[in-house]
Structure formats: structure tokens, C-alpha cells
Amino acid sequence: MRFRDVFLGIVALWLLSGCAPEPQMLGAPTRTFPTRVLAAITSTSLPALPTTSVVPSGCGDAACGDIPHYELDASLDWETHTLQVEQRVRYTNTTAHTLASVVFDVEPAREPNIFALAEVRNGGRPVRNYALESTRLVVPLLQPLDPAASVQIVLRYTLTIPQIQNGYHYGHLGYWGYSARQVNLGMWFPLVAAYDPVAGWQSPTPHHVGEHFELAEGDFFVRLRVRNAPAGLRVAGAGQVARPERDVWEFSLEGGREIALSLSPDFHTLTTTADGVRVMLYYLDDPAVKIPEAPRHALQTAADALALYSELYGPYPYTRLVVVMGDFPDGMEFSGLVFVSEAWFRLWSGTPDDWLTIITAHEVAHQWWYALVGNDQGHAPYLDEALATYSEALFFERYYPELLPWWGNFRIIAYEPSGNVDATVYDFQSARPYINAVYLRGAQMLADLRLTLGDEVFFAWLQAYCAHMSGRIATPRDFWGQMSPDAYRATAPVREQYLRQPDVLAASDRIP
Numbered sequence: 001m002r003f004r005d006v007f008l009g010i011v012a013l014w015l016l017s018g019c020a021p022e023p024q025m026l027g028a029p030t031r032t033f034p035t036r037v038l039a040a041i042t043s044t045s046l047p048a049l050p051t052t053s054v055v056p057s058g059c060g061d062a063a064c065g066d067i068p069h070y071e072l073d074a075s076l077d078w079e080t081h082t083l084q085v086e087q088r089v090r091y092t093n094t095t096a097h098t099l100a101s102v103v104f105d106v107e108p109a110r111e112p113n114i115f116a117l118a119e120v121r122n123g124g125r126p127v128r129n130y131a132l133e134s135t136r137l138v139v140p141l142l143q144p145l146d147p148a149a150s151v152q153i154v155l156r157y158t159l160t161i162p163q164i165q166n167g168y169h170y171g172h173l174g175y176w177g178y179s180a181r182q183v184n185l186g187m188w189f190p191l192v193a194a195y196d197p198v199a200g201w202q203s204p205t206p207h208h209v210g211e212h213f214e215l216a217e218g219d220f221f222v223r224l225r226v227r228n229a230p231a232g233l234r235v236a237g238a239g240q241v242a243r244p245e246r247d248v249w250e251f252s253l254e255g256g257r258e259i260a261l262s263l264s265p266d267f268h269t270l271t272t273t274a275d276g277v278r279v280m281l282y283y284l285d286d287p288a289v290k291i292p293e294a295p296r297h298a299l300q301t302a303a304d305a306l307a308l309y310s311e312l313y314g315p316y317p318y319t320r321l322v323v324v325m326g327d328f329p330d331g332m333e334f335s336g337l338v339f340v341s342e343a344w345f346r347l348w349s350g351t352p353d354d355w356l357t358i359i360t361a362h363e364v365a366h367q368w369w370y371a372l373v374g375n376d377q378g379h380a381p382y383l384d385e386a387l388a389t390y391s392e393a394l395f396f397e398r399y400y401p402e403l404l405p406w407w408g409n410f411r412i413i414a415y416e417p418s419g420n421v422d423a424t425v426y427d428f429q430s431a432r433p434y435i436n437a438v439y440l441r442g443a444q445m446l447a448d449l450r451l452t453l454g455d456e457v458f459f460a461w462l463q464a465y466c467a468h469m470s471g472r473i474a475t476p477r478d479f480w481g482q483m484s485p486d487a488y489r490a491t492a493p494v495r496e497q498y499l500r501q502p503d504v505l506a507a508s509d510r511i512p
Ligand SMILES: [Zn+2]
Pocket: 362, 363, 366, 384, 385, 388
């Protein structure tokens, strides 16, 4: 790292932290930030998809492992925006308890007249005493399920896809909805609820600010048939993809939190490679986009971000990363697929100091802080949002160091953020105060932690946390508990400044 970059980095960290650090605290960063990845962006036409099925015909005990294994046969009617789904779930009891039921989180059921459950079967036999209350579906088992034993549950249901709403307040939920030119299937099917060893099955209360999901890891296989498909329809989705028939697409994603798809007859694609991962952008060719290079910039940003975060946090978990221009505000993260709003493409100014860069880098960071390391997004949203927001700073620090002070002012300082970083989404009724407290103050907190610990300890901590909690659901105790006792003590003033419950490990025996 050149001296100028170090200086700019220090300036930005100072801006972020909101206080002037003593110079001797900074030390010389030991981590070098080399030049940006100059990935070759290729192809504007979608390569032919393999026609060999990626969906296994069945799932034996040996093939499935311990995490839930989902197979969905879905039929989408493009004209009526309805989906008929048969969903087969193989669930292995990884808890220490014998279970009388399996609980699902059914996000599409948060609104009425969307999710219509037609049939539940357990081991081939019908289950009639199931209960769906809000988004919580309880499926009583015909026989108690002992630890390590497995059960198959089949759900048949119809989904009526909602229209994406205008405005941010409801429009930002457009990852599940349709517009005139796009159908988005995100959080669209029942997922086995997370299980807490003490509290049992977890059923997050839906909330209109932020996300409230708490998702266990699973393997996902989707076979999607589209009836009345428009000419030129393309389907974006995570994982391996195949197209065994003209109107059938198959997706296979192992070790995801969910699987999301996006469909449009107006999609164009750009592809590149970063760190051995295929990065694909699906974008809508919109004449309102001011700068035609916007898609290329978004793809380059995603590829650069993937390379950087792989280096800083740990390997990217999938073979592909799909970025989709979403016909709804803001952006949204899913396993192996992220949405970036059409607005950020449309309004892009042509230079990297813009929302298109910020949001793309942010959503890609969620592949580590959400997809790889899960969390209770409702009650501890800073575990993914603060890290994703601070990752934006790391992105600028690496690739556009001269813009790091701009990022600090534009993204953080301009909002004069206040509030507790460890607030829950339920503490807020609108997005701005939530973002200020959890995202922006959260990024400031991480900048202060880096200043306190130094680069080497700070990044080693994040890497260890990522490796340790990969595939699991992390809590604040997991996050802070991954620090050494000395580091935890040294960072107490930072927690005092930002958290309403600063002594996260108070009850832990890790700190003597
Ligand atoms: Zn985010």
C-alpha cells in the first residue's frame, strides 16, 4: 500500500469513527491492498444451458447429509402469476430432542390470499392436523422423530405472486413479486424453521422494516416449468443450472439459506470470472439508463468485491454468483444471487462514487454475512448489515482509495447517524432510523474496532469468525466470543459507545 493510500485510509477511518484517534494507535497496516481485479467481461448472449438434469431423482440417507434437503417441482403460469408447487423436504433431526412436529417458516403467508396449502403428507400418508398461523406452519409427525432420524414431508400448495408495489415502503419487498417485465421468486416457499436448543423452533415475527429471517442451511433443488412463457424468457437463479426442456429450468444449490429465482423476457447477460467463480449479471435493457456502461460497471464491481471479500473473509461458497437488476427499490441478498435495484443502474453517473457501486459491493458482502454465516436478522441485524456496510468501505479502500473519504461522508457522516448498533428491526417503524443505527453506526463501530485492534488482529478475527460459523446461525456471543480475551477487553470502550448491551460475553466463562 502506498503512503497516500494509507493516509486516505486513516482519514476515512477517522471520518467513520467520528473521533480523532491518537496517531500511535493506528500503527502501520500490515495488510497490503493491491490493484483491483481486471476481470475480462465477456458475452452479451446467454450461453446454451446444459440439458442434463441437475436435479437428483431421489435422496437416500447417504446422499443428503444432515441439513434439510428440498426438492421443488414448480409450475408457473406466466399469464396469471400463479405457481403450483409440490415440495418434498427430507429433514434429519439434528437436535438432541425427540420431536413431535416439524415447523416451517412460510414467508409468503405473511400476506393474505397468497399462499394456499392444499396437502401435507408425512412419509406418504396425509397429515390433516397441521396448523398455519401467520407464517408458522406446524406439521405434527405421525411418529415422534428421534435424534439423527429422518423424515420426509411433502407440501402441495398454490402461490399467487403479488404485484410489486410502488414506493420504497412496500416496493422494497419486490424480491417476491412481479412487475411488467420481471417475476421475482425470493423467500417464496416454506423453509424448515431454525431450532434453538433451549427455545425450540423459531418463528420470526414478520416486520416491514429490514429483514427478520433466521434461516438454517439446506440443499435446494428446483424444477421450474413455465406455462404461457413469453418468447425469449430467461431465468436467473443460484447454483448449477440446466434447461432440460424448452420451458423447464432446473437449479441446484447445496449449502444455501434458500434459493431465489428471477425471470424476464427482457434480460440481457454479462459474464466474467473472479477468483475462479463465474459472475453473471442479468440486466433489463432500459432506455432510461443514462450511461450504457452501467451494467458493465455493476458486473466489474461484483467481481472485484467477490475477489476482495474472498481474500479478507474466506472462500466464496459457490461456483457462481448471479447479480440481477431488480425491478424494485434498493437491493436484496440471497444465497448465490443478489438483486441490485434498477434505479441504481438508471441513475448511475458514470463514475464509481455512486450508489450503483455501493449497493453492489454491499449485496455481494452478504454472501459472507448472511449466506455463509447466518444470523437472526430480526433480533441481531448488525451481524449481517454492519459487516456488509463496512465491507463497502473495504471495497473503496482497496479499489478506489481516493474515494474512501467520499464514501465516509456520503454514506455515513451526511446522515449524522445515531442509535444502538444492537437494536432489533422491531425497534423501528421506518427504514432511515434503522439504517442509521444498525448499518451506519455499525460500520463506524467496525472501523473503531479495527483502529483498536490493528489490521492484523481485526481481519484475523473476522476470518476466524467466518470459518467457525460457516453454515451455522451466529449470535452476538459467537461474534464477540471469537475474539481473544485480550482483544475483547481492549474493545470494551467501543462496545460501550455503540451497544446498549456492551458486555456481550458477561455470562460467558471464556472471559475470566
Ligand atoms: Zn444489507
